[in-house]
Amino acid sequence: MKILVTGGAGFIGSNFCHYCFSNEPSSQIEKIVVVDKLGYSGSIENIAGLMGKKNFEFIQADIGDQKRMEQILFEEKIEAIVHFAAESHVDRSIDDPGLFVQSNVVGTYKLLESAFVYFSSLSPEKKERFRFIHISTDEVYGSIPMDGAPTKEGGLYAPSSPYSASKAASDHFVAAYYKTYGLPALITHSSNNYGPRQHPEKMIPHMICNALEEKQLPVYGQGLNVRDWIYVEDHCEGVWKLLLKGRPGEVYHIGKGSGISNIELVKKICALLDTFFPRSSGKSYAELIRFVADRPGHDLRYALDVSKMKKEIGWQAQVDLDRGLQKTLFWYVENRDWVQSVMNKGYTLKRQGLRGTKLI
Template sequence: MKILVTGGAGFIGSNFCDYCFSNEPSSIVEKIIVIDKLGYSGSIENIKELQNRDNFVFIQADICDQKIVSNILFEEKINAVVHFAAESHVDRSIDNPEIFVQSNVLGTFKLLESSFHYVSSLPRKERDKFRFVHISTDEVYGSIPLEDPPVKEGGVYDPSSPYSASKAASDHFVLAYHKTYGFPAMITHSSNNYGPRQHPEKMIPHMICNALEEKELPVYGKGLNVRDWIYVEDHCAGIWRVLNRGRLGEVYHIAKGKGMTNFELVQKICSQLDELFPRSSGRRYAELIRFVIDRPGHDLRYAIDVAKMKNELGWEAQVELEEGLRKTILWYVQHKDWIRSVLDRGYLLKRQGLCRSVVNNA
């Protein structure tokens, strides 16, 4: 199998490449070609070790460049596309929504066009083997009431942020290409990811880095927003299962299936840090927690049902949160040079507030 991984120099994309070369897929994967424009969240550091492999190729380019993408597809004789490339930071989408439309909507459309024309040119046998997996998010469903059960595949879309709206739009394009043209695509919706190489703007690494530097730990609102956290390697294993066993035109939810409030999560991070790296003052890290003004349109709860992945594909997440957090904390402590290189490229948003003003209709 030759796989084109878009956004493969990003957090989840680079971990997926690692997974393909070191786990069950290693006997099947002949070659991985990564295309990534190296925006703020993509880093050559994330794939540095992979570049020594003969069966790994990195190409710096934008998926909106159909000529480059088409050349890769035809020249490499790609068998599968796993599409991670996207702007994914909600705060950034509120501040500058246009780049999310460009990357997530237009980028996905152009990638679909390039892939569709490539697949159409293949002999029937090769065409039947081709797969396109679009990586999406639980945020497209909007806020799920606390009393409601987790939403199942096919649930009603109700995006709240420019980010989730752009991902919802890209989902619709993918399914439309399947329904209209028979394009061999599938979609995965995951819950919040965490683990090695996640950009320090994201919640878990942000808390880890701030705590170790004795900075405040800013939590939106009262910290009551509920999220389901999945360790990135579990997510990658789920994507691989969908790629190889999923049914065309289907949507699959990849999550741990356990929700907790943001405040509870930060407390867990602080407790592990207290054990692993006690403060020199002897005080607890939880004393650094500060509640800050909530962001606009902040969904109270995300919750997706994972029964389909378990019952149909025999997959479920393996890493418990406590184990995953410990691995993540240790990774960030051991990779301070990586953190510094990422932050040196620009760290524009802070959780205490956003750059764009919001109209008050009260």
């Protein structure tokens, strides 16, 4: 299989590449081609360990460059596209919605056009094998009640932020290209990912990095918002299984199938830090927790019904939250140079009461 991975120098995309070369897929992959424009969240360091492999290639390009993407697809004779590339931080989307429209909506449309031009040229046998997997988010469904049942595939879309709205729009374009043009695409909705190589602006690495530097641990509102967290390697395995068994035109939920409030999560991180890297003062890291003004449009709870993946694909997440957090903590402690290089880029928010708030 020859796979094109968009956003492959980002968090989940790079972990997918590492997973493929270190696990079961390695014997079935002829080549992985990564396309990434190397924006603020993409880093060549994320895939540095793969650059010397003969069956791996990195190309710096923008998925919105249709001619370039068509050229890559034809030259590399791609058999599957895994589309991770996206702007993904909600706070950034509040700051600059247009960037998210351009990247997530227009970029996905342009990629679909490139894929369709290429797909149309394939023989019937190769068309049968071709796949386009679009990686999306549970956030497109909006908030659900605390006592509500987890959202099933086909649930009502109710995005709350410019980020989730842009992902919802891109989902609809992918579905339309399947229904109208026959492009063999499928959509995944994932819960919150965490693990190695995640940008330090995201919640879990942000808390880890701040704590180790004795900085405050900011928690929105009262920290009661509930999220399901999936260790990134589990997510990558789920995507690989869908490449092999997923049905075009279908939607699949990839998550752990559990939930925890933000404040409980931060306290778990503090407890791990207290155990493995105690403060010289002898005080708990939990003392650094500070509640801050809530984010505009902050959804209370996301929860996905993940039973379809288990029933149809034979996959379920394996890494429990405590073990995943411990693995993640040690990765960030052992890779402080990577953290510093990413944090040096910085970013300042400007809108919606977030003006002047420094993410990093």
